[in-house]
Amino acid sequence: MPVQKVNDSSDLDAKVPSHLQRTSITSLTMTSEPSHRCVKATVVHKGPVISCAQKDGIEMLRAEIKEEDPLQRTAEHTSINVIFFGTLAKDFSQSARQGDVVLLADFTIKKSPSFLRDKLHPCQLEMDGKDDFVYVCPSAGPSHGPSSSEAKYTYVPLNDLKPRTVVNVYGVVTFFKQPFPSKGSDYCSTLKITDQSDVKVGCNIFSKKLEDHPILFRVGDIIRLHRFKTDVFRDSMSLLNTFGWSTVTFDGTTDSPVVPRTSSKSFHFGESDIRTVQELRQWAANQSWISNDLKVSLSMVKPGMYFDLTCQLLAKAVMDSRCILLKVWDGTKCQHPLLNVAVASDALEGESTVVKDRMNLTANVLVYDNHLEVARELKPGTFLQFYNLHALLQRAPDQQPDQSEHLSFHLHGGTSYGRGLRSLPAESPALQSLKSVLEKHVDLVEYDEVNDGTLLEIWYTPPEAVVRTCEHNTRRLTLARVKRSTPPLSCHVRARVKKYKPQQLYQCLKLFCSNCKTMEDVPDDSAVAKVFRESAKDSQPCDEQWAATSSASSREPGRTISMHISRDMVGESTHMQLIFIEGTTLDEICVLSRDYKNLVPVRSVNSRMTLMDLTAPFLFSGDKRYYGCKKCSLNTFQNPVFTGVETWDEQAVAKALGVQLMQYRLLIQFELEDQTDTLEALLWENTERFFHVSAVDASGSQDLQDKIQTIMDTIQPPDSSLEERPWLDLCLSVYSVKDDDRNKVCYQITNTEIKEE
């Protein structure tokens, strides 16, 4: 049966066959017997006709219908999804529009697959068009859509209320309490409203569900009440929610957008609502009761005052089971000295307020008793509205009686005078002026973050461990800011060392080839000793024309130790500066190197002198060993030239041998930390200046390696807590490197040195 149309809603009722019984949507369950039931409801949403792949491409349409007769309405499940299949889907799409009233019968009741998501109704109705029964009554008026249904609500002016009737009203809120637990089973919201008639009407709303209570932020908000029962109480009219009730609230700021606030998934809201809200706003703006109470800032607070405060939460701390401390600000400076409630830093949640405290910007609010439930859930950064906050003078526990008292703030227990607090959504029009004031303090926030360390340092740590040596005076940034910055960049940070690598500091010594940029660890002695052992095995002393050789047999049979000196050098002052040595162990060359300036270990291959594998040092010079780069060293040893050098050092030796000298470098990776973030920074190009130690000297000196360890122990004392570690003023270089074709941002500590006494 196709969709049938009627002209009047009452005609619909006449169409109900006698064997069918009207049923309410709310009462539908999976076990309802549908065959003798029908529902009547308004189409609040009509989807497009779609083709359902899972059902062989059959066409289907989803509509949401809502119980129309207010008498049938309860708070829950007044709407339900209806799925039309096949030709009925197309038929319904053409015949019905949003706002139309429909009468449906012979549907199938199925479990709603979307209930968890849309919370509409546990069931859905399905209609496939065979025996189904669909009547549509177009909504009144030329226009369709949401506005068409609003004609069904009439709003009674507050001076026209008659006792014991159920009404819909609009009003401006002149007083309200946040919902509080009643002595019965529900939460109770108590409010007073007024309208252009200037009559004030009290209103109580009871509901077990907090989210069903009106969302009120401040006096002057506008509220729409549907289905409230009137009665007379103490000679004036009062309102109480009754079955099918609902509330929607609006901000009262004139010229701000009219945005309905409700937890309800579906509600009537149209042009006439917008008009009504705007008219009430306009009227209320000129009323004296909506006074400047709303706009009390910290700068205006006088001792003894009760006032409403709009502010931002900076930090919080639980004081005891009946009291929570909230540290807040509104960006204005109080004229009276503000009390600072001292709290252990580990008990405080949120940012430090040290700098704002100093500037008399932080209000310490003690929140008591029933308000803890709300206060506990608040997160620092949240915007807050306090109601009936009490400013009072107090002496801090450690204050002398002759000192001036400081202003503290108490949110007393109970709900008298609407006492309470709640968070405000960041987009709330009531917050716009607060936010613009706070934005003027952006620098302060930054300053605060980095300078809290200054105080901690004065209290907890010895004098500065490092100094910056850079000339530039770039801004000091928090680590979080540094991470957000775009390289290349130089900046200053104040941070502590959380961790560093390598923990075994001798491992920070690296070999670096400036030619191919290879970096490697210094080979350990066992690897070097092995190269020596293998080179000495079964070898006959080499015999080079250019060299003068002397040999001696070692303790081990078959191993000969030979020393070679270039004939070119004989007769020159340099002749004892460079000696080639063959057939020794690592230990032996170490002993010999105490007496000879430059010893080059060599081996013999077919009687020709050859350098050892470059895993081993190519040069021993006193305490130091020098390595060559395996990749970049040229083999020019065949015809070495030893003339024209006055003083042999590692550079000259490397050049004469065709070796690419590897440099010693020190590399440490720090994990820096400040109040905002952590960041991994390398100490690399600046390491020698940082420690006042040269890498090559450190390579041969246990004393210098100990010095580096001692310095590291001062900037990150072993087993220290974070608070015990000194703050370091560091210069950071932010740069990017190509890593597998991707740009990777790196950080290096530059221009910073350890301070030496």
Add this chain to the structure above:
DNA sequence: GATTAGGTTTTG
């Protein structure tokens, strides 16, 4: 189709 509260004179 009950009951709750029905602004309040606060206070650590």
